[in-house]
Amino acid sequence: MSNRSDYSEGDLRNTGMSLRHDREWDYELDRIIETIEERDAKTVGLQFPEGLKRRGPAVADDLRALAPDDVTFMLSGQPCYGACDLDTYLMRRTDVFVHFGHSPMKDSDKIIYVPLFSNVDPFPIMEESLEELADPAEDPDVGLVTTAQHMNRFDEMVEWLEERDYEVHTRRGDDRLTHEGQVLGCNYASADIDAEQVLYVGGGKFHPLGLAMEHPDKNVVIADPVNNVVTVADTEQFMKQRYASVHKAMDAEKWGVIFCTKIGQGRWEQAQEIVENNDDAYLITMDEVTPDRLRNFAMDAFVNTGCPRITTDDGPQFHKPMLTPGEYEIAVGNEPLDALEFDTFHGTW
Amino acid sequence: MSNRSDYSEGDLRNTGMSLRHDREWDYELDRIIETIEERDAKTVGLQFPEGLKRRGPAVADDLRALAPDDVTFMLSGQPCYGACDLDTYLMRRTDVFVHFGHSPMKDSDKIIYVPLFSNVDPFPIMEESLEELADPAEDPDVGLVTTAQHMNRFDEMVEWLEERDYEVHTRRGDDRLTHEGQVLGCNYASADIDAEQVLYVGGGKFHPLGLAMEHPDKNVVIADPVNNVVTVADTEQFMKQRYASVHKAMDAEKWGVIFCTKIGQGRWEQAQEIVENNDDAYLITMDEVTPDRLRNFAMDAFVNTGCPRITTDDGPQFHKPMLTPGEYEIAVGNEPLDALEFDTFHGTW
Numbered sequence: 001m002s003n004r005s006d007y008s009e010g011d012l013r014n015t016g017m018s019l020r021h022d023r024e025w026d027y028e029l030d031r032i033i034e035t036i037e038e039r040d041a042k043t044v045g046l047q048f049p050e051g052l053k054r055r056g057p058a059v060a061d062d063l064r065a066l067a068p069d070d071v072t073f074m075l076s077g078q079p080c081y082g083a084c085d086l087d088t089y090l091m092r093r094t095d096v097f098v099h100f101g102h103s104p105m106k107d108s109d110k111i112i113y114v115p116l117f118s119n120v121d122p123f124p125i126m127e128e129s130l131e132e133l134a135d136p137a138e139d140p141d142v143g144l145v146t147t148a149q150h151m152n153r154f155d156e157m158v159e160w161l162e163e164r165d166y167e168v169h170t171r172r173g174d175d176r177l178t179h180e181g182q183v184l185g186c187n188y189a190s191a192d193i194d195a196e197q198v199l200y201v202g203g204g205k206f207h208p209l210g211l212a213m214e215h216p217d218k219n220v221v222i223a224d225p226v227n228n229v230v231t232v233a234d235t236e237q238f239m240k241q242r243y244a245s246v247h248k249a250m251d252a253e254k255w256g257v258i259f260c261t262k263i264g265q266g267r268w269e270q271a272q273e274i275v276e277n278n279d280d281a282y283l284i285t286m287d288e289v290t291p292d293r294l295r296n297f298a299m300d301a302f303v304n305t306g307c308p309r310i311t312t313d314d315g316p317q318f319h320k321p322m323l324t325p326g327e328y329e330i331a332v333g334n335e336p337l338d339a340l341e342f343d344t345f346h347g348t349w
Numbered sequence: 350m351s352n353r354s355d356y357s358e359g360d361l362r363n364t365g366m367s368l369r370h371d372r373e374w375d376y377e378l379d380r381i382i383e384t385i386e387e388r389d390a391k392t393v394g395l396q397f398p399e400g401l402k403r404r405g406p407a408v409a410d411d412l413r414a415l416a417p418d419d420v421t422f423m424l425s426g427q428p429c430y431g432a433c434d435l436d437t438y439l440m441r442r443t444d445v446f447v448h449f450g451h452s453p454m455k456d457s458d459k460i461i462y463v464p465l466f467s468n469v470d471p472f473p474i475m476e477e478s479l480e481e482l483a484d485p486a487e488d489p490d491v492g493l494v495t496t497a498q499h500m501n502r503f504d505e506m507v508e509w510l511e512e513r514d515y516e517v518h519t520r521r522g523d524d525r526l527t528h529e530g531q532v533l534g535c536n537y538a539s540a541d542i543d544a545e546q547v548l549y550v551g552g553g554k555f556h557p558l559g560l561a562m563e564h565p566d567k568n569v570v571i572a573d574p575v576n577n578v579v580t581v582a583d584t585e586q587f588m589k590q591r592y593a594s595v596h597k598a599m600d601a602e603k604w605g606v607i608f609c610t611k612i613g614q615g616r617w618e619q620a621q622e623i624v625e626n627n628d629d630a631y632l633i634t635m636d637e638v639t640p641d642r643l644r645n646f647a648m649d650a651f652v653n654t655g656c657p658r659i660t661t662d663d664g665p666q667f668h669k670p671m672l673t674p675g676e677y678e679i680a681v682g683n684e685p686l687d688a689l690e691f692d693t694f695h696g697t698w
Contacts, residue, residue, distance in 0.1 A: 001447060024507075054645060054647040055633075057631050057646065057647060060631055072625075072632065073632065074608070074633070075629075075631055075633045075634070075646070076631045076633075076634055077607065077635030077638075078635055078637070078642075080633075080634070089610045089632075089634065171581075218619055254640065254693070258414065258426065259423070272421065275421065278419075282405075282409055282422075283423045283425055284423070284424045284425075284426040285394075285424070285425055285426055285427075286425070286426030286427055288637075293427075293428065296402035296403055297403060297405065297424070298403040299599050
């Protein structure tokens with residue numbers, strides 16, 4: 001039975017970026033130790049996403065017990081929100097660099113990606129989600145997407161739906177994505193499929209909210225095996241916030257144009273083009289885009305050419321309106337209001 | 350007349366790191382434009398310390414008006430608290446990189462350092478400070494130190510004191526310092542002089558507090574021409590906080606050992622030595638050391654081998670005690686409690 005009370009709440013803070021810890025993860029310690037021994041590594045860097053940083057010391061303990069005595073393990077203390085967000089300092093200065101929680105955005109010999117496959121069984125909640133999907137006798141076409149954490153069960157999920165008479169549409173998206181059916185917070189090209197409904201299997205609302213924004217014509221059903229709920233994505237609250245930010249920014253005289261220096265978040269041409277065409281725009285470079293850092297600049301509004309989810313999900317925390325590049329074009333009058341769409345990110349680096 | 354009510358307040362928040370803006374600064378625009386033209390630069394990076402970031406756009410405007418049309422100016426959005434804290438990303442990717450507000454920690458052809466000499470007249474407040482200095486007939490020996498902002502008047506200050514019968518002691522300190530008589534927040538070697546009193550001329554309490562901590566045997570008189578007050582440095586509150594942190598950390602089981610990746614703040618040997626000798630210590634690397642970043646790690650206490658002033662001045666903002674490397678040795682029982690001293694930073698990078 002789906003939890004109808006969870007619909008339409010529009011609470012963007014509860015977006016699944018902060019993971020619950022009642023799951024078990026596969027840290028693939030053997031694979032890491034093998035690489036350490038093969039390379040005769042003396043320094044090993046470990047990078048965890050924010051929600052899993054507190055598990056870092058225990059993982060380091062396990063690795064120390066297995067590795068030769070002269071290996072030094074280092075935990076990255078830099079914030080991390082995706083495979084776009086590698087700690088390049090640590091990567092360049094360690095013999096082995098392990099990035100946990102994401103699949104490769106771009107393959108590299110220097111990096112061991114440990115996606116942290118979840119041990120949660122997705123099928124009970126998929127069973128419940130059938131109530132929100134169209135009856136296969138009426139509309140058998142359904143897209144299927146998930147996150148890196150559940151990719152190890154993806155083929156089984158496809159079979160499971162096929163056994164229930166669905167025609168499952170999947171695709172790999174573009175080269176920012178590693179796997180068929182995978183979505184990122186900034187990229188939903190894997191849902192560019194010929195079906196009016198998409199089933200998202202995974203924890204939280206962060207990914208399906210982006211999915212529904214990017215594909216407003218599709219019904220996005222969320223089967224969340226972590227929080228054990230089925231919901232249908234609702235973008236209304238989200239869209240209202242975006243329009244409100246665009247309207248507020250229309251009066252801006254001085255614009256700060258943010259170029260993000262994170263390895264997978266740079267859109268230099270876009271940033272430079274805005275500055276070249278607006279005498280009242282100033283190019284500001286930074287890695288972490290935070291309210292504190294922007295407060296120091298006397299600007300009326302900001303355009304963020306880095307991570308679109310900082311702009312859309314964290315936007316209300318900033319003291320001045322922050323827009324995506326597409327929203328900026330609307331605010332300065334180059335595009336009509338109905339051109340507003342979700343900002344996605346393509347390519348690697 | 351000195352403002353006695355300002356004595357002993359121990360308010361570490363009002364440390365002068367956030368500068369007042371009623372001063373005028375010399376941005377040395379001509380020198381910057383000359384270099385841009387000489388190098389035929391197309392990209393110019395501008396880095397300001399936190400208290401002056403809001404002036405960045407106006408400085409960029411002035412430079413845009415003077416520079417060729419095809420030059421792109423970029424403002425660093427990275428936090429900046431000293432010459433130890435260069436935006437190396439921006440430095441490496443721009444043809445000219447200008448660092449405002451500090452003198453060179455290490456000379457480099459790549460960087461134009463603009464110290465931002467202040468136009469404030471130091472002599473009226475120095476006149477008032479004579480009331481706190483010993484009568485030259487009794488003790489003529491006085492050390493004189495100041496910050497980068499007032500170095501352009503340093504020779505005049507020496508003369509001014511000599512005319513009033515003082516014997517002025519000055520030295521250059523070590524190679525972390527550019528000028529004779531200069532102090533940094535982390536280095537007071539210029540006050541290693543043969544005098545029992547030191548006159549600090551400059552804004553705020555941040556520098557003289559460190560000076561008094563590092564030289565507890567000397568009377569540190571502060572002539573502050575910015576806030577127009579004379580005070581005598583009082584370290585009592587500061588010392589109490591440090592002892593409180595050390596005591597709290599004595600029960601710690603798990604230690605996070607911070608290695609700071611900022612170009613001028615790395616003490617690798619010190620960090621590694623701690624980790625090698627303590628099985629319950631974990632090496633954590635980061636650039637900005639903030640409460641938010643440390644909160645994600647499940648540690649009982651932290652040792653910060655980076656900027657000592659983050660540890661001592663911002664310490665109370667962190668959720669767990671944070672110690673300097675020397676304080677750590679006390680907390681784990683390797684050194685006695687009375688070994689507690691101010692943590693200073695030497696060398697360049």
